[in-house]
Amino acid sequence: MSLVATLICNPALPSLNSTVVDAAQAVLPSPSAAAWLDEGIAADITFASDEHPRILADRLWRALQTLPIDVVVQPQLGRRKKLFLADMDSTMIGQECIDELAGYAGLKAHVAAITERAMRGEIEFEPALRERVALLKNLPVNIVDDVLAKHITLTPGGEMLVRTMRANGAYTCLVSGGFTLFTSRVAAMIGFEENRGNELLIEDGKFTGRVGEPILGRSAKLATLIDLRESFDFDAIDTLVVGDGANDLGMIEQAGLGVAYHAKPAVAAAAMARIDHGDLTALLFAQGYTRREFVSA
Numbered sequence: 001m002s003l004v005a006t007l008i009c010n011p012a013l014p015s016l017n018s019t020v021v022d023a024a025q026a027v028l029p030s031p032s033a034a035a036w037l038d039e040g041i042a043a044d045i046t047f048a049s050d051e052h053p054r055i056l057a058d059r060l061w062r063a064l065q066t067l068p069i070d071v072v073v074q075p076q077l078g079r080r081k082k083l084f085l086a087d088m089d090s091t092m093i094g095q096e097c098i099d100e101l102a103g104y105a106g107l108k109a110h111v112a113a114i115t116e117r118a119m120r121g122e123i124e125f126e127p128a129l130r131e132r133v134a135l136l137k138n139l140p141v142n143i144v145d146d147v148l149a150k151h152i153t154l155t156p157g158g159e160m161l162v163r164t165m166r167a168n169g170a171y172t173c174l175v176s177g178g179f180t181l182f183t184s185r186v187a188a189m190i191g192f193e194e195n196r197g198n199e200l201l202i203e204d205g206k207f208t209g210r211v212g213e214p215i216l217g218r219s220a221k222l223a224t225l226i227d228l229r230e231s232f233d234f235d236a237i238d239t240l241v242v243g244d245g246a247n248d249l250g251m252i253e254q255a256g257l258g259v260a261y262h263a264k265p266a267v268a269a270a271a272m273a274r275i276d277h278g279d280l281t282a283l284l285f286a287q288g289y290t291r292r293e294f295v296s297a
Helices: 018-025 053-063 088-092 097-103 108-119 125-134 143-150 158-167 180-190 218-231 246-254 265-270 282-286
Strands: 002-008 035-038 042-048 070-075 083-086 171-179 194-198 200-203 206-211 239-243 257-261 273-275
Touching: 002 018, 002 053, 002 282, 018 042, 018 053, 053 070, 070 257, 070 282, 083 088, 083 158, 083 218, 088 097, 088 171, 088 180, 097 108, 097 125, 097 143, 097 171, 108 125, 108 246, 125 206, 143 180, 158 171, 158 180, 158 282, 171 180, 171 218, 180 194, 218 239, 218 246, 239 246, 246 257, 246 265, 257 265, 257 282, 273 282
Parallel strands: 083 171, 083 239, 171 194, 239 257, 257 273
Antiparallel strands: 002 042, 002 070, 035 042, 070 273, 200 206
């Protein structure tokens, strides 16, 4: 099988050089010369092997584990994706929106602890969401504006990732176990064509403490991937998915390239690819885009 290994570091901390490339080539069978996607930031090494790409990626990761380098190994065929699905909280943005909302009720630490357990897969997502939403009862809905303005930051590279993929014909969807009050606005800020999330129920300008049913969780995220893939008549190999939590695992595991982004341990262990150091432009390098092909905001 013809494969490509992509070595990627954070653009803010360039750490790729010929010594690192040589170390990577030393553990690959008959590797090619490195092709730089961005000097000092990302490079491709092509080779042939019948071993599973994740096994090879783990071998490279162990060889380079003292360095802040991410490794993605995948088939060369179908590398550039036509459909992109992304989680929102702690993936396309740096925060968990429900934790930030809970801060206005003085319950951020309590809610964040539940969120962490749910994202690690230690408790079921749906009941955990209902429990957390109940704690938001009677908060005014206009605090969403304040949370977005003061507490939410976009993950570096996200806008460039979405804009570049769209410019090259891909369809993009933000799919979240969070809330449409946030997904609609975050999607617009980043440039996604579509967004899906859960609905916080509201009466008289306040949260009721209930969430619309059925809840968009792990199975619904996977269903979104399948729905969009079939709608556009794409093959599985044409799809790219990124997320960080246990509720993302279904869609990550069924994507052509499923990426665990700065993810919880169980998610990083299960995904085809993991990004622990780079920003979201790593997903462009993983598709073989060079830096000069990136589309700026």
